[in-house]
Amino acid sequence: MTIVNSYLNFSGNTEEAFNFYKSVFGTEFSALVRFKDGPGGDKMSPENADKIMHIALPVGNGNLLMATDMIESMGQILKTGNNFSLSITPGSEEEALKFFNGLSEGGTIEAPFKKEFWGAYFGMFLDKFGVRWMINYDPNAK
Known part of the structure; x- marks a missing residue:
């Protein structure tokens, strides 16, 4: 069976968004990794080090909603659009x-x-x- 999970990119407010989603779905995070916990995290600015590298929230029957913060200093530029639902x-x-x-x-x-x-x-x-x-x-x- 194939499971499709959605992965979202945010511009620094992943944690706020996922705390909101968690409150609606009533589930707990199955993963939460900050940039400071990954390779090179000790070399990042304190602001970026605390951003979300990966987060996953179970939303029912094996499906996960996942996301990351895009870090501009790493060359990641978020372009919000209507290209997904x-x-x-x-x-x-x-x-x-x-x-x-x-x-x-x-x-x-x-x-x-x-x-x-x-x-x-x-x-x-x-x-x-x-x-x-x-x-x-x-x-x-x-």
């Missing part, structure tokens, strides 16, 4: 609504969570960290 397919309408309401808090709703013409409940938004999400719950899917 994270799509969640919850197991119930209640769970779908919980995720939609929680993750969209402070963000911009692009499609309100409602029953759509294809028979599923769907909503789409840009969260307060600039990450695009789609929530799709189909009560007829098996």
Whole structure:
């Protein structure tokens, strides 16, 4: 079985974003590595050394949401765009609504969570960290 995990890049606020996601999903980090813990970490500025090199958050049934801070002094430049979405397919309408309401808090709703013409409940938004999400719950899917 193939599992698709999403990996996100942030411009220095990975920890803030992932503490927010953790509060919504109600799970604990399965990994959290700071740059200071990796090779050459002792040579980094204190500000960059405390940034997140790798973080993983279980979000259900073997799926992980993972991320890193991009460090400009290492030549990493974040270019935020709309070239990706994270799509969640919850197991119930209640769970779908919980995720939609929680993750969209402070963000911009692009499609309100409602029953759509294809028979599923769907909503789409840009969260307060600039990450695009789609929530799709189909009560007829098996």
